[in-house]
Amino acid sequence: MLDCAIIGGGPAGLTAGLYTTRGGLENVTMFEKGMPGGQITLSSEIENYPGVTGEITGMDLMMPWPEQCQKFGLKHEMVEVIKVSKDGDIFTIHKGDGTTQEAHSVIVGTGSRPRRAGFAGEDEFFGRGVSTCATCDGFFYKGKEVAVIGGGDTALEEALYLAKICTKVYLIHRRDEFRSAPNTVDRLKRTENIELVLNSVPDEVYGDNMGVTGIRVKNKDGKLRDIEVPGVFTFVGNDVNNQTLMQENGEFLCDMNAKGEVIVNISMATSLEGLYATGDMRIAAPKQVVSAAGDGAVAALQVISFVDEKLNG
Ligand code: FAD
Ligand code: NAP
Numbered sequence: 001m002l003d004c005a006i007i008g009g010g011p012a013g014l015t016a017g018l019y020t021t022r023g024g025l026e027n028v029t030m031f032e033k034g035m036p037g038g039q040i041t042l043s044s045e046i047e048n049y050p051g052v053t054g055e056i057t058g059m060d061l062m063m064p065w066p067e068q069c070q071k072f073g074l075k076h077e078m079v080e081v082i083k084v085s086k087d088g089d090i091f092t093i094h095k096g097d098g099t100t101q102e103a104h105s106v107i108v109g110t111g112s113r114p115r116r117a118g119f120a121g122e123d124e125f126f127g128r129g130v131s132t133c134a135t136c137d138g139f140f141y142k143g144k145e146v147a148v149i150g151g152g153d154t155a156l157e158e159a160l161y162l163a164k165i166c167t168k169v170y171l172i173h174r175r176d177e178f179r180s181a182p183n184t185v186d187r188l189k190r191t192e193n194i195e196l197v198l199n200s201v202p203d204e205v206y207g208d209n210m211g212v213t214g215i216r217v218k219n220k221d222g223k224l225r226d227i228e229v230p231g232v233f234t235f236v237g238n239d240v241n242n243q244t245l246m247q248e249n250g251e252f253l254c255d256m257n258a259k260g261e262v263i264v265n266i267s268m269a270t271s272l273e274g275l276y277a278t279g280d281m282r283i284a285a286p287k288q289v290v291s292a293a294g295d296g297a298v299a300a301l302q303v304i305s306f307v308d309e310k311l312n313g
Contacts, residue, residue: 003307004300005093005103006030007081007244010038011289012109012279014065015296016303020107021072023304028073029101031093033080037062038111039280040289044135044161049289057135061289081244084108084253086272089310104307105274107299108245108262109292112238112280117149121205121212122234129212130205130232134158137231138165146231147172147215149202155235156180156188162233163191170227172197172217197227205232240281257283268299274306 003025006013009032017030030036040046043058052061066076080096084106093101114132116122122130131137138146138161146166148159151173157180163169171188176198178185188194199220207213214228242260245253254270254277255263262277264270270277276299279285279292 001027001090002029002101002103003027004105004107004303005084005091005101006107006109007084007093008032008038008109008111008241008279009034009036009066009076010109010111010279010292011040011062011065012111012292012296012299013038013107014062014069015293016107016109016276016278016300017069017074017296018065018072019297019300020303021069021074023300025304025307026073029075029077030069031077031079031081031095033078033096035078036066036076038292039113042133042135043157044138045157046289081110083246084244084275085247086253086275089274091274104310105276105303107268107276107278107296107303108281109278109296110241110244110281111292112240112287114235115237115239117202117234117236119202119204121207122202125205125207125212125232129207129230130234132234134161134233137233138162141166141231143167144231145170145229146233147197147227147229148233148235149173150235150237151175151177152179152235152237153181153184156184158233158235159194160184160187160191163194166231167193169194170197170229171195172200172202172215174201175199197225200225202232238280238287242281261285266298267302268295269302274310276302 020028040058083094091103091106145168147170149172159171200217203216203218205215254272261283264282268276278295
């Protein structure tokens, strides 16, 4: 029986692991389906994590986190969690390998995943010229032209990254204003090999059996334009990973909002006793590494008191 099961090993889960173990819980396991670190490991540059100056990739930032947790006794199982259920006051973690694990408390931090934009050809060419990860796939387009779709922080930062590798980046955005931080917009506008294609949406990505050859965009007046590129990167937001909380009856284990985000209070407690949700997956998440880490610490401190009360009265 675990004192606490942590689902997800991004900034939220790792920080929850650090604080629960360092705070005295002896039996804590973090279940992470891949390498710990979370989605920030896909980022080419992070410049807003406090105390970290200079150029640093997301991978560099996250590298020491698991080791720090293990020092205090956090166990890590590399397995996908399929479902979390609760019977009486005991949680059961249902794992992808068919086994289960019981726990007194659960901290979920399964984060979010890139959303599909929904244009013709997006699914057909996904992985064959359509990508959601510039760090992973940008190198394939070294010395070539690419298109980037979106107007948020991710799209602009990744367009800037791609502009260093590629000869030209077409930044396609459906409005003429960006959601991104002002200094990122300034950098974008100062980058000579980025062409802004504004008030335009993707109509279709097309290609042949080798992959993408171009993208057709439609502007707000309905005018179509063909842009010949072998690579199209979409950064149009994220959907939360809440599947582990879905029960067989089609209902969630705890209260969620209409977007599928977990409703928590300021202690990261959900509507179900002993279950906490952290990071990108919770309501009103700032979707930042620092806030996800903060959530993990808050939830962990609550869990320490909760487990102590449960076991020792
Ligand atoms: P995640 O980082 O998403 O981690 C969740 C973890 O859970 C993942 O490792 C996943 O494998 C695991 N998981 C999911 N489901 C399961 C399951 N069923 N079983 C087991 N494991 C599971 N933020 C900043 O502060 N600054 C930036 O500069 C910045 N740049 C970004 C650039 C990019 C390209 C992206 C995509 C995001 C960026 N962000 C940035 C946002 C930041 O990465 C997220 O807010 C943060 O990673 C959220 O942390 P998290 O722990 O909630 O979730
Ligand atoms: P986001 O902020 O939700 O932006 C998504 C962008 O895609 C928006 O510009 C949106 O247009 C556009 N879009 C959405 N659906 C579309 C569609 N179907 N077709 C075409 N365009 C579409 O997502 P994000 O940029 O991934 O950022 C997510 C969160 O992570 C944010 O809170 C962000 O601040 C954070 N983040 C922070 C950093 C950082 O701090 N450096 C870096 C990356 C991410 P509209 O603008 O018209 O809605």
